[in-house]
Amino acid sequence: MKNRNALIGFVIVSIVTTLAIAAPWIAPYDPATTSIRLFEGPSAEHWLGTDQLGRDIFSRILFGARVSLIIGAGSAVVAGIIGVPIGLAAGYLGRTVDMMAMQFINLFIALPGLVLALIIITMTGATMLNIVLVLGFVAWPGVARLARGQTFAIRESVYVEAARAVGGGTAWIIIRHIWPNIFRLVAVQLATVVAFAIFTSSSLSFLGLGVPPPTADWGGMVRSGVDYLSVNPYMSLAPGFSVAITIFGFYMLGYREE
Amino acid sequence: MSSEMAPLLQVEGLRKWFDITRGVFGRKVGQVKAVDDVSFTVRSREVLGLAGESGSGKTTIGRSVLRLVEPSAGRVVFDGTDVTSLNTADLRRFRRRMQIIFQDPLAALNPQMTIEEVLSEPLIVQGIGRSDADRRNRAVELLDSVSLSSDYLKRRPGEMSGGQRQRIVIARALAVNPEFIVADEPVSALDVSIQAQIIALLIELKGRLGLSMLFISHDLAAMEYISDRIAVLYLGRVMEIGPSSEVCGNFKHPYTEMLISAVPQPEPGYQRKIFPAGEIPSAASPPSGCVFRTRCSYARPECAQIVPQLRKVAEDHYTACIRDDLSLSRVLL
Amino acid sequence: MARNSLLEVENVSVSFKSAQGPIRAVRDVSFRINPGEIVALVGESGSGKSTTGLATMQLIPSATVSGRICLTRKDGTKADLVSLSESDIRRVRGNEVAMIFQEPMSSLDPVFTIGTQMCEAARVHQRLSYRQAYAASIKALEAVGMPDPEKCMETYQHKLSGGMRQRVMIAMALSSKPSLLIADEPTTALDVTIQAQIVEYLKRIQKQTGMAILFITHNLGLVAEIADRAIVMYAGEIVESGSVSELFTRPRMPYTSGLLKSLPRLGRKKTLGTPIEPIPGSLPSPLALPSGCKFHPRCGHFVAGVCDTAVPELESSDQAHQVRCARWRDIARTAQ
Numbered sequence: 035m036k037n038r039n040a041l042i043g044f045v046i047v048s049i050v051t052t053l054a055i056a057a058p059w060i061a062p063y064d065p066a067t068t069s070i071r072l073f074e075g076p077s078a079e080h081w082l083g084t085d086q087l088g089r090d091i092f093s094r095i096l097f098g099a100r101v102s103l104i105i106g107a108g109s110a111v112v113a114g115i116i117g118v119p120i121g122l123a124a125g126y127l128g129r130t131v132d133m134m135a136m137q138f139i140n141l142f143i144a145l146p147g148l149v150l151a152l153i154i155i156t157m158t159g160a161t162m163l164n165i166v167l168v169l170g171f172v173a174w175p176g177v178a179r180l181a182r183g184q185t186f187a188i189r190e191s192v193y194v195e196a197a198r199a200v201g202g203g204t205a206w207i208i209i210r211h212i213w214p215n216i217f218r219l220v221a222v223q224l225a226t227v228v229a230f231a232i233f234t235s236s237s238l239s240f241l242g243l244g245v246p247p248p249t250a251d252w253g254g255m256v257r258s259g260v261d262y263l264s265v266n267p268y269m270s271l272a273p274g275f276s277v278a279i280t281i282f283g284f285y286m287l288g289y290r291e292e
Numbered sequence: 293m294s295s296e297m298a299p300l301l302q303v304e305g306l307r308k309w310f311d312i313t314r315g316v317f318g319r320k321v322g323q324v325k326a327v328d329d330v331s332f333t334v335r336s337r338e339v340l341g342l343a344g345e346s347g348s349g350k351t352t353i354g355r356s357v358l359r360l361v362e363p364s365a366g367r368v369v370f371d372g373t374d375v376t377s378l379n380t381a382d383l384r385r386f387r388r389r390m391q392i393i394f395q396d397p398l399a400a401l402n403p404q405m406t407i408e409e410v411l412s413e414p415l416i417v418q419g420i421g422r423s424d425a426d427r428r429n430r431a432v433e434l435l436d437s438v439s440l441s442s443d444y445l446k447r448r449p450g451e452m453s454g455g456q457r458q459r460i461v462i463a464r465a466l467a468v469n470p471e472f473i474v475a476d477e478p479v480s481a482l483d484v485s486i487q488a489q490i491i492a493l494l495i496e497l498k499g500r501l502g503l504s505m506l507f508i509s510h511d512l513a514a515m516e517y518i519s520d521r522i523a524v525l526y527l528g529r530v531m532e533i534g535p536s537s538e539v540c541g542n543f544k545h546p547y548t549e550m551l552i553s554a555v556p557q558p559e560p561g562y563q564r565k566i567f568p569a570g571e572i573p574s575a576a577s578p579p580s581g582c583v584f585r586t587r588c589s590y591a592r593p594e595c596a597q598i599v600p601q602l603r604k605v606a607e608d609h610y611t612a613c614i615r616d617d618l619s620l621s622r623v624l625l
Numbered sequence: 626m627a628r629n630s631l632l633e634v635e636n637v638s639v640s641f642k643s644a645q646g647p648i649r650a651v652r653d654v655s656f657r658i659n660p661g662e663i664v665a666l667v668g669e670s671g672s673g674k675s676t677t678g679l680a681t682m683q684l685i686p687s688a689t690v691s692g693r694i695c696l697t698r699k700d701g702t703k704a705d706l707v708s709l710s711e712s713d714i715r716r717v718r719g720n721e722v723a724m725i726f727q728e729p730m731s732s733l734d735p736v737f738t739i740g741t742q743m744c745e746a747a748r749v750h751q752r753l754s755y756r757q758a759y760a761a762s763i764k765a766l767e768a769v770g771m772p773d774p775e776k777c778m779e780t781y782q783h784k785l786s787g788g789m790r791q792r793v794m795i796a797m798a799l800s801s802k803p804s805l806l807i808a809d810e811p812t813t814a815l816d817v818t819i820q821a822q823i824v825e826y827l828k829r830i831q832k833q834t835g836m837a838i839l840f841i842t843h844n845l846g847l848v849a850e851i852a853d854r855a856i857v858m859y860a861g862e863i864v865e866s867g868s869v870s871e872l873f874t875r876p877r878m879p880y881t882s883g884l885l886k887s888l889p890r891l892g893r894k895k896t897l898g899t900p901i902e903p904i905p906g907s908l909p910s911p912l913a914l915p916s917g918c919k920f921h922p923r924c925g926h927f928v929a930g931v932c933d934t935a936v937p938e939l940e941s942s943d944q945a946h947q948v949r950c951a952r953w954r955d956i957a958r959t960a961q
Contacts, residue, residue: 191399555891
């Protein structure tokens with residue numbers, strides 16, 4: 035079952051990633067170029083119609099995928115960089131380190147991610163870098179907690195004791211035994227961080243705290259389309275669906291049976 | 293006494309107490325005395341068996357000797373060096389001299405690693421061998437010493453049988469050319485027909501490489517076979533220690549009598565003369581005086597008062613029982 | 626002449642589906658158990674001994690069982706367990722055939738006291754009042770050597786040691802007075818002193834009740850201690866069977882004699898100087914069984930063209946002694 039879910043996720047994520055990378059070549063129009071053909075419905079020239087400035091929605095979706103994926107992947111990298119070492123240290127060293135790390139992790143998990151991100155972005159300003167840093171910062175405790183639990187289990191294994199018995203130090207054991215064994219699970223957890231980041235960044239954009247225009251991003255597109263829902267619903271529906279399918283893909287990729 | 297007679301390993305007053313904690317702040321509510329004042333020696337090229345039921349502390353002793361668990365008190369002196377006081381770097385170097393073989397070979401091998409990686413690990417960690425080729429040659433040599441072909445280098449533990457895995461675990465322990473090996477129940481997870489192979493291999497290696505060994509087991513028959521001397525443990529204490537033929541055939545401690553009479557004999561018509569009574573009490577609240585007295589059919593009131601010390605009953609043979617008037621049954625055929 | 630047997634297992638095969646094709650874990654196994662007899666089923670991992678025991682009671686839902694398993698019921702009628710309906714087989718399992726296993730933990734419910742579970746079982750199966758059920762449970766616990774039965778009734782399974790849990794399981798299994806007890810490695814997880822106690826109590830109860838026991842084990846010492854007759858299995862087949870005294874003193878099958886020679890024995894090293902002789906090689910994988918005799922790659926008496934071509938028949942070497950070896954006559958002759 036797990037494999038089928040992961041396969042579905044993998045297929046969706048691969049398609050979205052390919053489209054995002056290939057956007058400059060396959061997009062029929064420049065995403066920022068305006069025209070006088072406003073609010074058009076889907077047609078042969080404009081597959082998903084045009085928006086209030088006459089820009090091609092399909093092209094903007096393709097370029098918007100890049101923004102979403104960069105934010106998602108960037109946040110996952112940040113979450114991993116903070117979360118994995120803390121999780122490894124807490125799980126392997128145990129005792130006081132573990133107790134302190136866990137209190138810290140639980141404190142962060144208790145904070146509502148979107149609200150925290152909202153406050154920090156409001157304070158620091160909405161740039162791509164800020165968004166990535168903030169979302170990564172909000173998401174690391176989950177990664178740390180998973181890494182800690184897995185590390186803890188493997189630290190107790192007989193083969194780690196065997197490595198200690200031949201003289202393996204902490205660094206050796208973590209690099210040679212623990213990391214290779216927890217790597218997969220951490221990667222899977224990071225896929226859900228990508229989904230979380232795309233979801234949250236879209237929400238921020240919708241609230242007006244997204245990547246500044248004219249960059250095409252899905253959350254912002256949904257927001258600007260809301261005012262014209264009766265005129266051209268595709269303006270909101272197309273990016274909304276894109277967000278949904280991408281998040282679904284990453285969650286499936288990161289689906290774990292407990 | 294000549295220098296040849298000096299013991300290779302000397303364990304003195306070894307204790308391992310685990311705290312029992314409760315509540316959020318880890319309030320200490322008691323102690324489990326897993327190992328309590330254990331002393332013994334292992335001579336060069338000698339195999340000392342540690343016998344006992346679960347809860348006897350035999351595994352903890354093996355781990356403490358190697359400092360895989362930190363002893364609470366006592367000294368472990370190996371060839372003149374106090375292992376208990378070594379710092380991290382010195383301890384790492386020292387691990388070349390003392391190695392361990394585990395009970396469950398599947399658990400003792402990282403499932404992700406190939407056999408070549410498994411056998412190279414000690415070499416890399418200890419800085420033995422200059423190149424991958426050096427290490428591969430050594431790995432082939434090690435496989436050969438446990439009667440496996442070099443075909444196994446690229447395999448993973450999951451693709452091997454239990455007996456083959458245990459050979460790999462033994463080969464890994466031999467990689468650093470140790471003088472001393474703790475064998476912790478090395479055959480009890482294996483099938484009957486494989487157990488004898490591993491015991492024969494250990495005896496062969498011991499003779500060929502001049503190894504000394506601490507052979508930990510609950511199987512007294514296998515232990516008598518491989519060991520020169522046997523120490524019988526109960527609730528973290530030594531009950532009896534002596535030459536293996538003496539301990540198994542001319543035992544002086546009531547617990548040894550009980551343990552040996554419990555071993556099922558593959559002889560039709562064998563009748564057990566002693567019926568083992570009771571169960572091992574919790575190490576968190578051991579009986580006063582002699583810890584075995586609650587199960588002992590020879591116990592007297594004074595056994596609750598006096599903690600018996602090991603006393604000599606014959607050359608090299610000691611028992612921790614205050615009664616010297618016992619004639620224990622000879623259960624052997 | 627022969628008494629009416631209690632259990633007749635005839636040509637039973639058990640196979641499992643696997644990704645690499647069907648695994649025939651037990652092949653063409655036939656044996657019988659007489660009332661009041663203790664029969665040991667001996668083998669190593671992969672021998673099919675536990676599978677045979679479980680399949681007898683139709684306890685492996687994922688397996689295909691063929692053959693005939695005929696049980697003489699308490700009322701004297703005979704029933705083929707292979708073709709019995711699920712509800713009928715459940716009645717047999719509760720009342721006529723009881724089972725105990727290596728790991729008693731999983732069979733006890735952690736949220737109820739031992740007493741609640743024992744009384745409940747006694748009330749359902751034997752329609753006793755609570756007071757009667759309580760008294761019966763206390764008696765059953767005493768019979769298996771439980772030191773303080775009243776206290777045990779009030780505790781939970783995790784408070785008990787492994788030996789105590791196994792005693793509870795035996796007491797519960799025997800409460801319905803079964804005519805057959807299938808014991809699947811019941812003492813393997815226990816210390817030798819506790820094992821000796823449990824075996825002693827089993828023997829004692831067997832003498833009192835006259836039930837039959839199928840004792841499944843890998844431990845040859847236990848076989849000698851408890852059983853009247855033993856069946857040796859290797860790689861899914863019976864390779865030898867006979868009375869324990871015959872089997873241990875005059876084994877015919879090289880596997881059996883190899884096992885006996887590979888066993889270290891207390892007191893033997895010094896007195897007789899007998900070295901242990903390991904059986905070479907490893908156990909065959911059920912997915913890649915050797916041709917002919919399944920033991921031939923490890924056998925010292927192997928002759929090419931004889932042992933690796935046809936699977937030898939299980940022949941009678943004596944009355945009540947059967948052996949599956951193409952060369953047992955030659956081997957017996959040279960041994961003399």
